Amino acid sequence: MYGNAYIDPNDKAAMMLAGEDPQKLAEFEARIARGEKIEPKDWMPKEYRKQLIRMIEQHGHSEIIGALPEGTWITRAPGFKRKLALMAKVQDEVGHAQLLYSAAETLGKSREEMINDLITGKSKYSNVFNYPAYTWADACIIAWLIDAGAIINQVANAKGSYGPYCRALDRICTEESFHLKYGHDNVVTLATGTPKQRELVQAALTRWWPPIMHFFGPSDKISNHTEILMKWKVKMATNDDMRQQFLNMYVPKIWDLGLTLPDPNLKKNAEGKWDYTEPDWDEFKRVINGGGPCNAERLAVRRNAEERGRWVREALNTAESKYMVPLA
Amino acid sequence: MIISLDPRVTRAAIEEENTIEPLRALDQWETYEVFHQKRRGDQHMHVGIVHAPNAEMALIFGKEQFGRRGLSVNIWVVKTRDVFTTEYDDSDIFETVPDKQYREAGGYKVMDKINKFKKGLKSE
Numbered sequence: 001m002y003g004n005a006y007i008d009p010n011d012k013a014a015m016m017l018a019g020e021d022p023q024k025l026a027e028f029e030a031r032i033a034r035g036e037k038i039e040p041k042d043w044m045p046k047e048y049r050k051q052l053i054r055m056i057e058q059h060g061h062s063e064i065i066g067a068l069p070e071g072t073w074i075t076r077a078p079g080f081k082r083k084l085a086l087m088a089k090v091q092d093e094v095g096h097a098q099l100l101y102s103a104a105e106t107l108g109k110s111r112e113e114m115i116n117d118l119i120t121g122k123s124k125y126s127n128v129f130n131y132p133a134y135t136w137a138d139a140c141i142i143a144w145l146i147d148a149g150a151i152i153n154q155v156a157n158a159k160g161s162y163g164p165y166c167r168a169l170d171r172i173c174t175e176e177s178f179h180l181k182y183g184h185d186n187v188v189t190l191a192t193g194t195p196k197q198r199e200l201v202q203a204a205l206t207r208w209w210p211p212i213m214h215f216f217g218p219s220d221k222i223s224n225h226t227e228i229l230m231k232w233k234v235k236m237a238t239n240d241d242m243r244q245q246f247l248n249m250y251v252p253k254i255w256d257l258g259l260t261l262p263d264p265n266l267k268k269n270a271e272g273k274w275d276y277t278e279p280d281w282d283e284f285k286r287v288i289n290g291g292g293p294c295n296a297e298r299l300a301v302r303r304n305a306e307e308r309g310r311w312v313r314e315a316l317n318t319a320e321s322k323y324m325v326p327l328a
Numbered sequence: 329m330i331i332s333l334d335p336r337v338t339r340a341a342i343e344e345e346n347t348i349e350p351l352r353a354l355d356q357w358e359t360y361e362v363f364h365q366k367r368r369g370d371q372h373m374h375v376g377i378v379h380a381p382n383a384e385m386a387l388i389f390g391k392e393q394f395g396r397r398g399l400s401v402n403i404w405v406v407k408t409r410d411v412f413t414t415e416y417d418d419s420d421i422f423e424t425v426p427d428k429q430y431r432e433a434g435g436y437k438v439m440d441k442i443n444k445f446k447k448g449l450k451s452e
Contacts, residue, residue, distance in 0.1 A: 071334070098378070099376060102377050105359075300330060304342045304346060314379075315356060326359045327413060
């Protein structure tokens, strides 16, 4: 975009490439087209860096905040074995946040900056975690179906173009497979149990269905902007495609257990796609912008943890510490 | 005070509108690159980084982060700033040319000569 051509500020696709060196951009795009990965110190368009930081950082925050509703249930999980398993899962989620923060750090945003943006509410995280886990069955539905959704998203993104993000996701996906099995096992136990247990899991499923349908986000607008992000392998699948994949894999498994879903329009159509009632995107926007039942609690808990741990971190720090961006 | 479904949250008496000083640089310490060995006899491999205040804690965090499923038998950590690296921009330094075949096993073809020599012996 050199020269004195006027760039329409409403033309998002043109704006995102404004000022980039055309030769470097061509080399960068050719590398991605060849299936090669981009590494931290490679040249990259400003917009590529910006979008990746935003995406990886939000993903990291989701892992941290997602551990909160589940952590609620550690002390009350039924039986010693389930307590141990849930503790292991929650530890994994926090570990995932660290892997993701590290990947985002290689792009030049420090972990302190990311945490600050989380606790002041500037950065977003997955909207589902603004809802409470009322019963043990809610924790089971989260472990099974929210993790299932996360895996679909993560498996797609693991084929993206940014090396450190792909490496983090490969490791994460391996661990998530335990979460999925663990969650499924718990839901099956409830669904094949006493009438009271079935009632509990059905109520949780009904409660979580709208947030699950929101999970992949609204339909993507087919814009040049999306097209470029897909060409750069920042975005690997559309939100609707991921939602379809989720429905295809999990609705039959849910129905197998004799559970029902609170959407009378949900069915597979003649073309093999799933029809469903359009989720309430106003509710989604209201919650993501702070209006959900747990937004305030989640961030307050997070701030509290940072504040109470601060003296320990400071006591351990040494004067000769010097920060350098991690290598990979 | 937050009244939460999480009894721990309620007990901790957390104010919903609590504000805190932003984290300062180095609050999360510096980073260490972590290398692990999967099995005795394998090479150590880079697996990622941890933030830690010193090498001893980097080893503890490294073990928690990368070795908690029994997939490592040994871990090394080294401060990120102590690692010297080549630049991807200079990757042409790794390029080689066909006339460097003398470095490769495939650059040595002796069977032709041996067969010719054997033929020569027979015809004598």
